[in-house]
Amino acid sequence: MPEFITYECLAQNIECEPLSAVHQLEYEEWLSVWEPKYGDQLPEAVKYQQDNRFGYIFIMRDYLPTGVLGMLLASFFAAYMSTMSTQLNWGASYLINDFYLRFIRPGAPRKTSIMASRLSTLVLALLGLAVTSQMNSIAGVWQFIMECGAGLGLVLILRWYWWRINAWTEITATLAPFIGYAFAHLGLDWVFPNSFFFTVAFTTISWIVVMYATEPEPQSTLVAFYTKIRPGGSWKPIQWKVPISENIKPGPPSIVLFIYWVLGIAAVYGALFLVGSIILH
Structure with a gap:
């Protein structure tokens, strides 16, 4: 599509400059192909070509x-x-x-x-x-949130499956992304997605170092947590310290939890596409 053709001009939202003779010929040739195909929706088709994120809005408007x-x-x-x-x-x-x-x-x-x-x-x-x-765009907000939370998600998941995660680990994983984000953008002048990968690596290294440099949570706290929650994963060092009881059964092994996780993701995504297929067909 020629660069001088814009949604604003086609929709007559702004007054555009007259085309040169060369551009006029190019425009007429382009119009002969696109107008029979899209008709009155030609401006929207151009807008979608310029930014395909608008496709979601057009589908909502035209098909629902x-x-x-x-x-x-x-x-x-x-x-x-x-x-x-x-x-x-x-x-x-x-x-x-x-x-x-x-x-x-x-x-x-x-x-x-x-x-x-x-x-x-x-x-x-x-x-x-x-x-x-x-903020100028939703995309910029999402990128900022993703980068400033990069690396934290792993700790939030592992704290349920690994007894070694302590409070200092979570604090580090919460604060480190902001430092990594600032250094990647201001110091290295990197942009997304390279800055995202740097922030994830920086955060992960930071919380691992802090985790091994600090003491784990008190044994009494860990035992009480295991007794009440009975988490699976890497809790055997704590499990051995819990008195044997019929009411306290160990959680599933890590491989079983991983399979549950994959099946859960598949179920959620499958349900999303199923609903979309039912509505649109």
Whole structure:
């Protein structure tokens, strides 16, 4: 497609400069091929060629029945509001329970802690509004979230299956991506996806070093956790310290958990494509 042909010009959203004689011939030749195929939807087809992410919107508009389209839009709003609510409540719970009530005012009255929670929720919402006002695209937001959380996911999973993961490991895995992100973008001048791979490697090395440089959680804590949760995976050093009981059975071995994980992913993705196939066919 010629570079001088844009969605804005075809849709007459802006006043475009007249074409030169050469460009006019090229435009007419292109139009003779594309217009019979797309008709009135030619501007949308051009927009999709320029950025194929718009294809999702066009499919929603052109192929979904009215009721299904309304349900989809309602689900978008519900997902957005639930995400906002979760993140604000989650952040406020950290600030109040893990910081305010622990270090600033231990034993504060319930009324005071509730008021502090409401204020912290408001502050977090205002900070989020300030940050999002500086972002230019959703893709940029997702890349930022991916890179600043790069490497943390492995720790969040392994903590359930490996007794050696401690609190310092999780703290390191939470903070290290921000350092790696800043160094990759500001120091090395790398962009996504190279910066993402660097941040993952930096975070992984950091939490592994910190994990082996610090002591594991107290044995009493690990034994109590195993007794209550009975996790699978690499918990045998702790399992041997738990008294034998009919009510305490070891969790599945790691290979079985891995198979469950693969089957779970296949089930979720299969259900997504199944629903799409039923709706569109």
